[in-house]
Amino acid sequence: MRPAVVLFSGGLDSSTCLAIAKEEGFAPHALAVRYGQRHERELEAAERVARAMGSPLKVVTLDLRAIGGSALTGSIDVPKDQPIGGSIPVTYVPARNTVLLALALGYAETIDAQDLYLGVNAIDYSGYPDCRPAFVKAFEDLANVATAAAVEGRARYHIHAPLLRMTKAQIIRRGTDLGVPYALTHSCYDPDPQGRACGRCDSCRLRAQGFRDAGVPDPTAYSPR
Amino acid sequence: MRPAVVLFSGGLDSSTCLAIAKEEGFAPHALAVRYGQRHERELEAAERVARAMGSPLKVVTLDLRAIGGSALTGSIDVPKDQPIGGSIPVTYVPARNTVLLALALGYAETIDAQDLYLGVNAIDYSGYPDCRPAFVKAFEDLANVATAAAVEGRARYHIHAPLLRMTKAQIIRRGTDLGVPYALTHSCYDPDPQGRACGRCDSCRLRAQGFRDAGVPDPTAYSPR
Numbered sequence: 001m002r003p004a005v006v007l008f009s010g011g012l013d014s015s016t017c018l019a020i021a022k023e024e025g026f027a028p029h030a031l032a033v034r035y036g037q038r039h040e041r042e043l044e045a046a047e048r049v050a051r052a053m054g055s056p057l058k059v060v061t062l063d064l065r066a067i068g069g070s071a072l073t074g075s076i077d078v079p080k081d082q083p084i085g086g087s088i089p090v091t092y093v094p095a096r097n098t099v100l101l102a103l104a105l106g107y108a109e110t111i112d113a114q115d116l117y118l119g120v121n122a123i124d125y126s127g128y129p130d131c132r133p134a135f136v137k138a139f140e141d142l143a144n145v146a147t148a149a150a151v152e153g154r155a156r157y158h159i160h161a162p163l164l165r166m167t168k169a170q171i172i173r174r175g176t177d178l179g180v181p182y183a184l185t186h187s188c189y190d191p192d193p194q195g196r197a198c199g200r201c202d203s204c205r206l207r208a209q210g211f212r213d214a215g216v217p218d219p220t221a222y223s224p225r
Numbered sequence: 226m227r228p229a230v231v232l233f234s235g236g237l238d239s240s241t242c243l244a245i246a247k248e249e250g251f252a253p254h255a256l257a258v259r260y261g262q263r264h265e266r267e268l269e270a271a272e273r274v275a276r277a278m279g280s281p282l283k284v285v286t287l288d289l290r291a292i293g294g295s296a297l298t299g300s301i302d303v304p305k306d307q308p309i310g311g312s313i314p315v316t317y318v319p320a321r322n323t324v325l326l327a328l329a330l331g332y333a334e335t336i337d338a339q340d341l342y343l344g345v346n347a348i349d350y351s352g353y354p355d356c357r358p359a360f361v362k363a364f365e366d367l368a369n370v371a372t373a374a375a376v377e378g379r380a381r382y383h384i385h386a387p388l389l390r391m392t393k394a395q396i397i398r399r400g401t402d403l404g405v406p407y408a409l410t411h412s413c414y415d416p417d418p419q420g421r422a423c424g425r426c427d428s429c430r431l432r433a434q435g436f437r438d439a440g441v442p443d444p445t446a447y448s449p450r
Contacts, residue, residue, distance in 0.1 A: 062287040067332045088373040095331035098371045102327040106320035107292045129376040138367040145363050146323045148313040151354040 001027040004115040004160075005108040007100050008032045008057065010045030011187045012207055013119035013163055016175035018053055020162045021117045023178055029111060030057040031104050035096070036065035036073045041195045045186035052181045060103055064093060080190075080200035088127050089202065091189060097130035101139050105157070109147050114155045116143075121163045121171065136161045168210030176216050183219035192223040199223065226252040229340040229385075230333040232325050233257045233282065235270030236412045237432055238344035238388055241400035243278055245387045246342045248403055254336060255282040256329050260321070261290035261298045266420045270411035277406045285328055289318060305415075305425040313352050314427065316414060322355035326364050330382070334372050339380045341368075346388045346396065361386045393435030401441055408444035417448040424448065 004026035008014045021028040032046040043059065050057035065073045073093055082089070097120065104116050120131035129135065140159040149155035163171050175182065187207045188197035197204050199222045211218035229251035233239045239255075246253040257271040268284065275282035290298045298318055307314070322345065329341050345356035354360065365384040374380035388396050400407065412432045413422035422429050424447045436443035 058291060060288060060291045063285060064331070066283060066285045067328065068335050088377065092373050093331070094334035095327055095372060098330060098367065099324065099327040102320055102324040103292065105323060106289065106318070109319035110293050129373050130371045132370070134370040135367075138363075138370050142323065142360075142363040142367050145357070145359045146355045147320060148317050148354050152313065 001025060002115065003027050003029055003111055003113040004117055005104045005111070005113050006030050006055075006117040007104050007119065008046055008050065010042045010047070010049050010185055011119075011203075012175070012182060012185050012210070013121055013171060015049050015053070015180050015182070015185045016171050016178070017117045017119035017163060018050075018055060019175055019178035019180045021115075021160070022053075022055075024160075026115060028055045028117070029107070029113065030055050031107050032057060032059045033100055033103060034059055034061045035093075035099075036063050038073065039186070039189050039191055041191050042186045044195070045184060048184045049181060052184055058107065062099070062103070064096070064099070067094065079202070080198065082202070088129065091202065092128055095130070097128070097135065098139070101159070105143050105147065108157070109149050109155070112149075112155075114149075115158050115160060117160045117162070119163050120161050121166065121168070123165060123167050133161075133164060136164065167213070168206055169213035172210050172214040172216050176214070187220075194223070196221045196223040199225075226250060227340065228252050228254055228336055228338040229342055230329045230336070230338050231255050231280075231342040232329050232344065233271055233275065235267045235272070235274050235410055236344075236428075237400070237407060237410050237435070238346055238396060240274050240278070240405050240407070240410045241396050241403070242342045242344035242388060243275075243280060244400055244403035244405045246340075246385070247278075247280075249385075251340060253280045253342070254332070254338065255280050256332050257282060257284045258325055258328060259284055259286045260318075260324075261288050263298065264411075264414050264416055266416050267411045269420070270409060273409045274406060277409055283332065285332075287324070287328070289321070289324070292319065304427070305423065307427070313354065316427065317353055320355070322353070322360065323364070326384070330368050330372065333382070334374050334380070337374075337380075339374075340383050340385060342385045342387070344388050345386050346391065346393070348390060348392050358386075358389060361389065392438070393431055394438035397435050397439040397441050401439070412445075419448070421446045421448040
């Protein structure tokens with residue numbers, strides 16, 4: 001089976017993405033990045049989920065806090081109970097997906113993979129610019145001029161974003177069919193000390209609505225308030 | 226003065242780039258990355274040179290050794306006295322400049338800079354794919370769809386690569402005119418324990434030849450052998 005690199009956070013979307021990569025005939029190699037996210041709990045989820053799904057996981061450490069500019073890596077509070085959509089929220093991390101895909105590309109070149117999976121979604125999402133089709137296309141173009149493997153004709157990189165045009169409910173139904181262990185996944189930007197989801201950040205609310213819309217029981221452990 | 230981010234290693238090229246950014250009217254913010262390079266000495270040079278040139282320096286830590294695939298971050302030996310050019314050498318770090326520019330882009334967005342300087346050179350160089358004009362152009366296109374600032378119309382990113390079509394001798398003459406303190410810079414991939422240049426890796430030999438061709442005395446401290 002051909003290897004593929006799956007950018008992986010242990011969240012709902014990237015876990016579904018991993019299952020889709022496998023179903024599409026690839027041997028997925030999960031890549032997670034410890035970038036100083038305040039919800040570092042997601043890395044524990046990444047380990048649990050990758051193990052449960054039988055895929056190797058590589059964790060790269062990068063301190064994006066040095067760059068700042070985001071509620072997810074800095075001291076700005078994560079917004080709760082705010083309307084979703086409209087302007088780009090403070091949880092946006094400057095150039096995050098560009099950085100993460102760049103790391104995935106380097107890893108792909110090292111393990112001779114030509115396929116990268118990215119769980120971005122442009123329907124039920126927070127409005128991040130680096131989750132849109134134009135971004136995915138521009139990165140694919142870049143990958144094919146940036147690497148030795150492409151320039152020497154040994155690789156033609158393809159960025160797969162299978163969730164791009166799916167609703168959260170469609171993602172959850174697809175993942176449920178593929179056996180994704182959603183109870184092990186973590187989506188919350190601001191979990192409590194026990195690692196339970198806040199239920200009020202954008203990420204929690206998009207996820208909870210997705211389970212409701214999909215008619216699938218929500219296995220998430222929420223923090224009691 | 227408008228801010229600009231200069232990807233900075235403390236080497237000859239990026240130090241010249243910093244001087245050019247300043248001459249072109251920007252307030253340069255140097256960004257260096259501790260990525261697990263075996264020649265980590267270059268970060269000491271980055272600090273010395275940035276201080277001497279009066280620019281702030283930000284250092285981001287990222288462990289590219291986790292990804293591997295290069296003589297510069299792994300256990301493969303740095304080649305010495307090998308012909309330069311032809312195939313891409315083992316000192317190529319998979320997707321390195323993509324990763325570094327992605328970090329520079331995130332930093333630029335955070336400090337409201339729209340201009341990024343990159344000291345790549347496609348004349349006297351080792352044949353790295355991510356030092357070519359096509360790479361610079363593809364990254365600029367990506368930057369303008371990847372970021373909140375660009376998507377919201379607050380920024381139009383420009384990647385400056387002023388050394389791209391200059392010979393090493395031209396770079397050295399230009400930098401000498403601009404007062405770049407070359408004696409403080411570091412280019413060697415494999416310095417000795419005292420931090421002196423090996424004189425035999427690609428980087429050392431391109432640099433030494435550049436000083437000879439420019440007719441400028443070479444201030445580099447070489448390891449005696």
